[in-house]
Structure formats: C-alpha cells, structure tokens
Amino acid sequence: MHDPATALTALLDGVMALESESVALTQAHGRTLADTVTALMDTPPADNSAMDGYAIRAADAGRTLPVSQRIPAGHAPAPLAPGTCARIFTGAVIPEGADSVVRQEVVEESAEGAAIPGPVTAGNSVRRRGREMQRGATLLEAGTRLNAAAVGFLASQGYDRVAVRRRPRVSLLVTGDELVEPGRPLSPGQIYNSNAPMLAALLSEFGAEVVASRHVADSLDATVAALADAAEGSDVVVTSGGVSIGEEDHVRNALQQLGTLDLWRLSIKPGKPLALGRIKRGNGGETRFVGLAGNPVSSYVGAWLFLRPLMGALLARPDQAALPALRARAGFETSTERRANYMRVSLTIEDDQLVAHAFADQDSSVLHSCVQADGLAVIPAWHEIAPGDMIDVLRLQP
C-alpha cells in the first residue's frame, strides 16, 4: 500500500498547466486567471464624495456659505468659487478648490446659503483618486480563482474580457451492474448511481468540465472500450468502482491493456483500492487516469485528495494544491490499524477552541456523513485518539 503523499507526487508528475483562452467577463465566474492582470487606470478615477452633503474648503467651515453649484454623480463639476460651497452627492466628483465634504444631516440650508459647522479636517468624507488601485499596479495574480468579487473588481477597471485557463476536460465512467440512474425504478439487488452526479458536481467545483459521464457494464471488454473512448477527448479519465480485487473488478486490467497502471492501493481508509495511471491515446499522447474506489465515501474522499489537486495543477491554481489544514481538539475517541483514517467531522468552537466532532457511522458506504462534513480528520495508522487530543483536520473547501 502507498501513502497518499507519494501517490499524489506520482499523479502530478509531469502534469502541465492547460493553455489559456479569452472569455467574456460575464462567463468568467469560477474560472482561473491565466495571466497577471494590471490596473488600466486609477480607481476611483477622481477624488469623489463619500456622502450626500456639501463640498467645501475646510478652512471655510464654521460659517454660512452660498451654494454656488449642484454636483450629482456622473457630472463634471466647475471649480469651486472662493467663499462658496457646492451641493454634492455620494460618488460625485469633488470640484477643484474643494478639499472636504460635510454630510447634509449636520448642515442647515437657508436662503443665505448652507450653515457649515466647524471645524472640518481637510479630506473629510473624500475618497481620494487611486485610493483602491493605481494605474499599472497588480490587480490580480495569475492563478487567481475568479470569485464574484474578483469579477466585479475586473469590471471596475473596465475589463470586459479576460484570459483564463481552459477548463480540464474530464470523462467520468462508473462501473457496477447494480447501478440504475436516478428517476428509474429499482429492481431487486439494484441501487441508484449516486457517485456519477456527486463526482460531476465535485469536479465542477474543482474547476473542471465533465465532457462525458457513462455507465460501463461489468466486463473487461466493455471497460477497455469505454476507457479507450473516454481517453480520446479528455485530459483526465475518472472511474468509480471496479478497482478492488474481485473478479468483477476490471478497471485495472483494462488500464494495463491501454496504458500504464502507475500505482494501486493506498494506506488510507476510506479509499484503499485507488488506482492511478495513464491511458495511451490514438495520437500518441497520454490521458491521466484516476480510478476511485466505488464505495460512495471512498469516491468522495478520493476526489478531494486527488482530483482537487490534479485539477489545480492543470489550472495552475496554487490555492488548490493542498487542502487547508487546521489543528483541532478531538470530540471523539477512535483507534486505527494499518491505514490512516480520514474521518468525516463537523467543526464547532467551544471555549475558544476548535473541536472536531466525528459522525457516528464512518463506514465508506454512508454518504450522509459527507453532506454536513466540514472536514476530514486525519488519524495516522496505529494511533489511539482520546477526546481532547489535538488532531489534524483538512477543510473540505473547493
């Protein structure tokens, strides 16, 4: 059995970032910046008001000033006439000659003008030009995952297109003659195929595009044909199930016929019979292969530990190289044997301490525990854990 760190190194060996493509900003959410982007201009582009009120010279505060102009947002103001103030609104450009804004709640306006209470500090309620970004500065680094705020931030600089990494194309194959697609009736002995939709959803969270999802019959010929076909149009082929040692498990044999089985069986629970390798394509290239164990939790945990960093490497996303790790107190007791256990836990804060609570049933068939799991507690092999012991927890964060 291999340890997961060795397996991950083998999986990522030689993996190169995918090419970049230009997309409209409206399509960029969730994508990965291919190049570092710089500011095209100062933002805000001009000094502007943070309040609805009156723009003044700070030195003029403490008396009534005639209102010499009205400046709504979106209008270019005239210079401020000496000894006057300007009615101004939030976001409107500060007129030349003014240095401060006094909010309207503290000002009384009459026929003589606006009574401005003093003293006022110069710069009051003014958002300075370039406060957020200065032209030429780095806006976002290559490898940034474009969340909603990043999309807005690019728009604030006038970007309407952006260069992003092409999404990894992943073909998903599930094996198991017992599986039926949700929505169809079940016959005795059958169960629903839950791994395919789960893995497709995870892959999408990890930045991939699932280009095919197929159910393969439990035979060597069908598995060989499906793997060969899946390898052609994809960067990665992922299978679920059929990777253990029974005579119904054909995935490893099929892989060896089509390419290389680099590694099989990890010293982790769940997810032991995971297989990694490469499939030769007709054009001479190779497609990465990840064979996840069929038990739903084994597939789920394997996807977080291996598909997430693999997609991260293809997308050149540094934040996706390793799951964020925390230290927490165990809120449970357990002991391990030959394999490190990756236990589904929820996290709470008690007496200012992070506490990990393990779900009661940690069997690899019980997907329910994953629905609310915040993380995976990693308990090394041959270990005893008592409540209150410090443990490592990997956060399940895409």
Ligand SMILES: Nc1nc2c(c(=O)[nH]1)N[C@H]1C(S)=C(S)[C@@H](COP(=O)(O)OP(=O)(O)OC[C@H]3O[C@@H](n4cnc5c(N)ncnc54)[C@H](O)[C@@H]3O)O[C@H]1N2
């Ligand atoms: N004699 C041994 N038997 C098993 C061993 C072993 O070492 N010796 N390992 C066990 C472990 S650990 C695991 S994990 C499983 C994994 O086996 P496979 O990867 O070959 O998976 P399957 O046998 O095809 O399926 C296992 C289990 O999961 C259910 N399943 C499979 N696919 C799906 C799906 N798409 N949706 C929902 N559920 C799925 C399947 O019905 C089985 O119950 O092997 C142990 N056996």
Ligand code: MOO
């Ligand atoms: O590794 Mo299996 O995933 O223990 O159930």
